[in-house]
Amino acid sequence: VMEGTLDGKGSAQAEKLALLLRNTPLDLIVSSKSPCSLLTAHRVAHWHPNARRAYHWLLHEVDIGELDGMPLANRTQKIWEDVQVDWAKGYSATAFPNGESMLSASKRLNGALVDTGFSGLSKWPGTHILVVGHELTNQIILSGYLNKTIKLIPYPQMNGCVTVFDFSLAAESRLVQPTLTSHLKAPLPPIVTDHHRFACIDAEEREKLRAEGKPGSHLEVWILFAERRKRGEITPEEFQKMEDFLVSSSMNVEGDAGDEEGKMSVVMSEGI
DSSP: OBTTBOOHHHHHHHHHHHHHHTTSOOSEEEEOSSHHHHHHHHHHHTTOTTSEEEEEGGGOOOOOGGGTTSOGGGSOHHHHHHHHHHHHHTOTTOBOTTSOBHHHHHHHHHHHHHHHTTTSOOSSOOSSEEEEOOHHHHHHHHHHHHTOOGGGOSSOOOTTOEEEEEOOSSSOOEEEEEEEOHHHHSOOOSOOOHHHHHHHHHHHHHHHHHHTTSOOOHHHHHHHHHHHHHTTSSOHHHHHHHHHHHHHHSOOOOSOOOTTTTOEEEOOOTTO
């Protein structure tokens, strides 16, 4: 992930996930408002034009408080490790400094799952629901479902993996497929979505800009492609596709998400 969006590697993982699920019936595709989660959900939605798309504010990654925004190398490693150790021991009330504990994150995520329809009580009914989450939040959900501490969960979470639950109000719910990752090891087919193709181009151009001491923003990439279009190096159609990608990658999700209430909102994903 690069600055909260998908880089070339993350985009390839999203592409493989989308290809894995392209023939799976989906009624509702939900993600957090994080760009990487949102764009991954958009990639899956490319193959499911009739599925409803929504985001949920409560599906965001665990709030690590004062550690948020710090480069990994500069984070107080001991604090990070101490919290992880406590959670692994079952001390779920241990929190990151001015951040969340596993207990508070679990309550938040359970509320999100109720809203998305996993309990059957949602105003967003659906039989087949995809929720695009985050590594640590997925671990917390599994921990609660399996009634185990994070350390004892036998199913590690990673980018692009799939875990399938069968939830039922009338019968016992069950874990159908834990941590499916075989699709991530397969090569991508020659034909990929424009979204993935341009994600790789964007990541490469941004790395070049950073090597030159520039910020490497989406706007700088747009300017580069605008200049190439003027010089006739790329067609207007190709420029328009790249522009559509850059807009989708840097967008702010609009809607009545109701941050205080944590409700879901519909996301428009045309052109993705």
